[in-house]
Amino acid sequence: MPADDGRVAALDRVLELTVLLGRDMAASLAASGLTVARTTLLWHLRAGPSTQRALADALGVSARNVTGLVDGLAESGLVSREPHPADRRATLVTPTPRGQELLDELARGQAELAGQLFGGLSRERLDGLVSVLDEVLERLRPLVPGGAAS
Amino acid sequence: MPADDGRVAALDRVLELTVLLGRDMAASLAASGLTVARTTLLWHLRAGPSTQRALADALGVSARNVTGLVDGLAESGLVSREPHPADRRATLVTPTPRGQELLDELARGQAELAGQLFGGLSRERLDGLVSVLDEVLERLRPLVPGGAAS
DNA sequence: CCTGCACCGTGAAGTGTCTTCACGGTATCG
DNA sequence: CGATACCGTGAAGACACTTCACGGTGCAGG
Structure with a gap:
């Protein structure tokens, strides 16, 4: 099912992003003790x-x-x-x-x-990213216990 | 600087996505012990x-x-x-x-x-998301130690 | 008033993820 | 054969979490 492939590819990107961002935050914070x-x-x-x-x-x-x-x-x-x-x-x-x-x-x-x-992202792509992420978040929130918390 | 606002807004979305996804994974895995x-x-x-x-x-x-x-x-x-x-x-x-x-x-x-x-995302928006995330990942990887690891 | 119950924060004890340092066993190269 | 680099693990410890139990407080209801 090729339709599934694109979705899994997107999830892969998001997962890698979370891993990398988590490491970046942990490292820069650890530098400040x-x-x-x-x-x-x-x-x-x-x-x-x-x-x-x-x-x-x-x-x-x-x-x-x-x-x-x-x-x-x-x-x-x-x-x-x-x-x-x-x-x-x-x-x-x-x-x-x-x-x-x-x-x-x-x-x-x-x-x-x-x-x-x-x-370096154009205004259009940035706005598009935000709007897609908002949509995804809207679907993710109800799936997670305590997802309403900010 | 309003140009900055959009970027911070995008980062906020990504950060919330990270938190929610992390909780979702941890919860569903914990259910399997x-x-x-x-x-x-x-x-x-x-x-x-x-x-x-x-x-x-x-x-x-x-x-x-x-x-x-x-x-x-x-x-x-x-x-x-x-x-x-x-x-x-x-x-x-x-x-x-x-x-x-x-x-x-x-x-x-x-x-x-x-x-x-x-x-429910259209093919265009999904492809756009993947391409933007790839670009962001490309920039993030060199910032993180061990970012080259898959 | 005062008694019972709900709530706030914390001690005790335990799990899981990580670290560094030290050590015994093994591969490898000279 | 010997120095050196590597593999996995014991020991000790930091941190982020949990549940359970307990003392102190707020707030009704009788």
Whole structure:
């Protein structure tokens, strides 16, 4: 069935892309003494401080795991735990000034990577790529538990 | 710079796709009692038996790690270690009949996923996607250490 | 008020994926 | 025959995850 071949070829490209991108991120983060999981948690703090429970839900991991990740980030001086003003059970995780600097740097690195990957593409091809990926994501989301999480 | 926005938007899509696909694979494999790393190793055995050294290079991990992964797969009865006919230092990792069955099943699952993700796309859009991804991969490969590995 | 239940975060224990370093066995080349 | 490079693995350890159990807190309902 030749119709299938094109689809499997596309999936192969996507799979290789995920592998390569994953390695690239892990390597560049490791150069800064970071790990992917901790950085992902920090990244979710751009919008502002957050409860560990909320972070666990957002990342799709157990609350216990968030405790460990925050431990590591706090030890590196990137986030701080502060008491929740209204709920004494919860703790608010907040980026420190150093964490904020790092977040800005991460955003710059992301823009740079985007430029390296998609820099020479015409407007049409780029728009086409985004629209196809949106369509694929729309189909993939319901297949994955917690796919609605951003 | 609005030109940058489109590129970052594309990268966002790719990143979300990575996360979702990773979860989907991990979940469906876990349902079969497998893990991603072990299955990846098994997947590289489709072409035939292989030395652990060769597997380490192909997967981009340390030789020690391959020992552990093969241990797990052997314990599950999916691969077997056999002496290399010409080099008594090396061991050849070979899929067992059960491992072969599993490989066939994995290939079917991959084709099914490709159908679910890209099924309704027109020939043009699918070809466009593959060509854009090939171009992006071409740029990404040199950025990643070991990017030449398949 | 105060009792029961749901919730927040964390200690304990365990699995899986990875690493580096050291070592014994083997191939190979001079 | 001997130096050297290579193959796989033991030992020890880092990190990302999990479930289960427990103490502290919030929030009703009686």
